[in-house]
Amino acid sequence: GQQVQQSPTSLVLQEGENAELQCNFSTSLNSMQWFYQRPGGSLISVFYNPSGTKQSGRLTSTTVIKERRSSLHISSSQITDSGTYLCAMGTGNTGKLIFGLGTTLQVQP
Amino acid sequence: EAAVTQSPRSKVAVTGGKVTLSCHQTNNHDYMYWYRQDTGHGLRLIHYSYVADSTEKGDIPDGYKASRPSQENFSLILELASLSQTAVYFCASSDWGVYYAEQFFGPGTRLTVL
Numbered sequence: 174g175q176q177v178q179q180s181p182t183s184l185v186l187q188e189g190e191n192a193e194l195q196c197n198f199s200t201s202l203n204s205m206q207w208f209y210q211r212p213g214g215s216l217i218s219v220f221y222n223p224s225g226t227k228q229s230g231r232l233t234s235t236t237v238i239k240e241r242r243s244s245l246h247i248s249s250s251q252i253t254d255s256g257t258y259l260c261a262m263g264t265g266n267t268g269k270l271i272f273g274l275g276t277t278l279q280v281q282p
Numbered sequence: 283e284a285a286v287t288q289s290p291r292s293k294v295a296v297t298g299g300k301v302t303l304s305c306h307q308t309n310n311h312d313y314m315y316w317y318r319q320d321t322g323h324g325l326r327l328i329h330y331s332y333v334a335d336s337t338e339k340g341d342i343p344d345g346y347k348a349s350r351p352s353q354e355n356f357s358l359i360l361e362l363a364s365l366s367q368t369a370v371y372f373c374a375s376s377d378w379g380v381y382y383a384e385q386f387f388g389p390g391t392r393l394t395v396l
Contacts, residue, residue, distance in 0.1 A: 206384060214390075216325075216372065221384035259324070268313050268332075268376055269340060270385060272325040 176200055177262055179273035186280050192247040194276045196260035204263035205236055205243050206270065211256045219245070219258070250280045285309045286388035288373050294394045301360040303391050305373030313376045314356040315385065316340070316348060318369040325372065331356055363395045 178197045186192055196205070204223040208216040220227050220234040222243065227234050231250075236243040247254055257277045261270035286307045295301045307314065315330040327340030329348035337348040345367060347359040360367055371391045377383035 204383075208387075213392075216387040218384060218386065261325070267330060267338070267340075268383070268385075269315065269327045269330060270317075270325075272317075274322075274324045 176271050177260060177273035179258075179260055179276050181276060182274070183277040184279070186250045186278070188250060188252055188280055188282050190250055190280075192245075192250055192254075192278060194245040194247075194258050194260075194278075196243045196245075196262075196273055198241040198243075198262050200241075200264060202238065202241065202262040202264050206261050206263070207234055207243070207245050208259040208261065209256055210259060210275070214256075216259065223263075247278075250278075252280050252282060254278060255280045286373060286375055286386055288371075288388040288391050290391060291389065292392040292394075294396060295360075295363045296396055297364060299363050301363050301367075301393065301395075303358040303360075303371055303373075303393070305356045305358075305388055306354055307356075307373075307375040307386075307388075308354065309375050309386060310353070311375035311377055311386075312353065313383075314350065315374045315376075316346075316356070316358045317372045317374065318342070319372060319390075320369050328358065328371075363393075365395050368393060368395045 207219040222234045233246040257275040259275045261272040316328045317325040331337045331350040349357045373388040374385040376385045
C-alpha cells in the first residue's frame, strides 16, 4: 500500500481563503519535504521540515514525527498558489524520498 | 543560476532504441538520484549514487542503468526503450554524509517512447 497518504486529493478555494494540506506516513521517517509543482513543471522545494514548525511568508509546515504526519498551511491563498503540492518522506539509510500522490490546489478569483 | 540541470528536456524515442538522459549539478553534492513520475504512481526512485564511479539500485531499477563518471554528472540509460518507460524523469542532488538533507531537483525530462 501507499506509504505516504496525502489529503485532500484536490481542493478548490476562493482567493483569500486558507488551505490545510495533510500528509500521513505509514512507517517511521527521518525527514520530510514539501514540494510545489505546476503542470509540466519541476519540483520546487517549499519546505525541508524533518520535525517541528517552519514558516515562510504565508506558508507554514508542521511535522510531528511521533504521529507520522505533516501538514502544510497556506493562508490568504492567491491565484498563483494554484498547482500540485507533494509531500515526501525520507527513510532508511539511502536518503531516498518516498512521495505521496499530491494535492491539487485551484485558487479561483 | 540553476544548480541541477538536465538534458534533453524532452525526447521522443522508438521502442527498442537506446536513450541516455543526462544530469549535471553544481551544488557540490555527493548524493544524486533519478526518479520517474507517472500519473497514479507519483515519483519513484530508479537509481542513486553517493560517490563517483558507483551507482545503487533504487525501487524500480529494471530496464534502467545508471552511470556516475564524476561528482557533477549522473546519467540514466535505457538500453532498450519500451512503451512503459514513457514518463517524466527527474534528477536530484543532496549533501554527502547527511542522509536526510534537502533534495534539489532538476527541471525534468519528458520521455515519450513510440
